[in-house]
Amino acid sequence: MSIPTIDTVHDWNAIRADFPLLSREVHGKPLIYLDSANTGQKPASVIDTVDDFYRHHNANVSRAVHALGTEATEAYEASRTKLAGFLKAHRDELVLCSGTTFALNLVAYSWALPRLKPGDAILLSRMEHHANIVPWQLVAERTGAKIKVAEIREDGSLDIDALYAAMTPEVKILGLAHVSNVLGTVNPVREICRETRRRGIVSVIDGSQAAPHRALDIPSLGCDFYAITGHKMCGPTGTGALWARREHIAAMPPFLGGGEMIKEVRFEGTIFNDGPHRFEAGTPNIAGHIGLGAAVDYLTAIGMEAVEAREAELLAHATEALTRIDGLRILGTAPEKAAVISFLVEGAHAHDLATLLDLEGVAVRSGHHCAHPLMQFFDVAATCRASFAFYNTHDEIERFAVALTKVRRLLG
Ligand SMILES: Cc1ncc(COP(=O)(O)O)c(C=O)c1O
Numbered sequence: 001m002s003i004p005t006i007d008t009v010h011d012w013n014a015i016r017a018d019f020p021l022l023s024r025e026v027h028g029k030p031l032i033y034l035d036s037a038n039t040g041q042k043p044a045s046v047i048d049t050v051d052d053f054y055r056h057h058n059a060n061v062s063r064a065v066h067a068l069g070t071e072a073t074e075a076y077e078a079s080r081t082k083l084a085g086f087l088k089a090h091r092d093e094l095v096l097c098s099g100t101t102f103a104l105n106l107v108a109y110s111w112a113l114p115r116l117k118p119g120d121a122i123l124l125s126r127m128e129h130h131a132n133i134v135p136w137q138l139v140a141e142r143t144g145a146k147i148k149v150a151e152i153r154e155d156g157s158l159d160i161d162a163l164y165a166a167m168t169p170e171v172k173i174l175g176l177a178h179v180s181n182v183l184g185t186v187n188p189v190r191e192i193c194r195e196t197r198r199r200g201i202v203s204v205i206d207g208s209q210a211a212p213h214r215a216l217d218i219p220s221l222g223c224d225f226y227a228i229t230g231h232k233m234c235g236p237t238g239t240g241a242l243w244a245r246r247e248h249i250a251a252m253p254p255f256l257g258g259g260e261m262i263k264e265v266r267f268e269g270t271i272f273n274d275g276p277h278r279f280e281a282g283t284p285n286i287a288g289h290i291g292l293g294a295a296v297d298y299l300t301a302i303g304m305e306a307v308e309a310r311e312a313e314l315l316a317h318a319t320e321a322l323t324r325i326d327g328l329r330i331l332g333t334a335p336e337k338a339a340v341i342s343f344l345v346e347g348a349h350a351h352d353l354a355t356l357l358d359l360e361g362v363a364v365r366s367g368h369h370c371a372h373p374l375m376q377f378f379d380v381a382a383t384c385r386a387s388f389a390f391y392n393t394h395d396e397i398e399r400f401a402v403a404l405t406k407v408r409r410l411l412g
Pocket of ligand 1 (some may be wrong): 001037038052098100101129131132136177179180181208209229230231370
């Protein structure tokens with residue numbers, strides 16, 4: 001198959017060269033990193049920003065009046081503004097936190113726990129990551145609410161009719177991935193949120209796998225909450241954010257108590273900070289979030305539309321290359337799909353495939369991908385998953401296919 005070149009503006013080889021790690025070798029072979037859905041690689045500008053913070057500006061935020069304290073606070077808050085711009089949101093709607101897991105737990109404990117009653121239901125899709133399942137189970141146990149499941153079709157797309165049919169009056173919350181980390185399925189969040197709003201259901205969208213790969217305008221999606229994680233979008237680990245509608249931010253009690261989240265503390269009672277700051281107790285990941293600001297600058301300079309187009313090209317190529325391999329089955333063939341390919345090879349265990357691919361320099365993930373209910377649906381214990389980012393190349397895809405053919409022969 002010839003791959004159409006649809007992008008004459010970007011020099012993708014030069015962009016790839018911004019990522020120092022991608023030039024290393026593994027087991028004596030050039031690294032082919034196909035695990036970006038797990039965590040993304042970091043451009044030098046992000047690494048340098050974190051390094052620069054610790055070398056020249058390190059201080060705590062919002063506490064000290066000295067020069068370093070002011071510099072740290074300004075840089076940290078500038079990152080909130082940048083991230084808000086990236087998501088087309090307002091900075092007062094963004095709670096900075098350690099990532100999607102924290103963000104979803106914050107909604108579960110702060111918004112849902114005080115509101116849910118016995119008999120209420122939380123609707124979750126079959127394709128959710130454990131981070132958008134387990135917090136809801138914990139809250140359901142404590143409130144007497146129950147979990148309902150919205151099923152998927154064989155191709156890994158959400159069964160929209162079944163989803164709407166499942167939105168019965170007892171459903172108070174919908175937890176939904178924007179993009180599946182296993183199947184790559186892109187869910188029609190805007191359309192679904194129109195329906196949740198009509199029915200008074202609060203929508204909690206897990207955007208972990210969407211924010212790194214597509215241009216987002218979160219307020220226009222019509223959801224109530226949207227969670228993202230920084231390490232999958234070129235940023236440092238332990239960073240991320242919860243976007244929440246202002247009315248929710250104002251109505252939610254704090255989740256964690258401590259420094260930073262208060263206006264005044266007396267033993268008789270505490271007055272909490274306004275806005276997102278009252279969910280940000282304690283010293284945050286300052287350097288990490290400043291690094292995330294640099295990641296946002298980096299992605300913005302490339303342009304998320306270009307990222308999406310580049311990754312669509314890589315997905316088309318990789319899908320075609322893998323279907324050349326005998327006995328290989330792709331799980332997840334929904335029409336709207338991000339650059340993630342889960343696959344199985346007849347007669348080979350996913351872990352053996354991944355181990356042997358590693359010896360060829362190819363990093364893929366194997367396992368359940370924190371999605372046990374999805375594995376149950378496909379009746380498999382594990383899959384191999386190759387996930388791509390704009391910094392991957394067509395040449396890497398060809399070399400991946402050659403390595404997989406070799407590995408398949410070894411295991412066959
Ligand atoms: C869809 C999805 N949701 C949630 C998470 C959890 O993200 P984090 O571990 O950064 O909190 C991940 C990470 O793998 C994910 O892919």
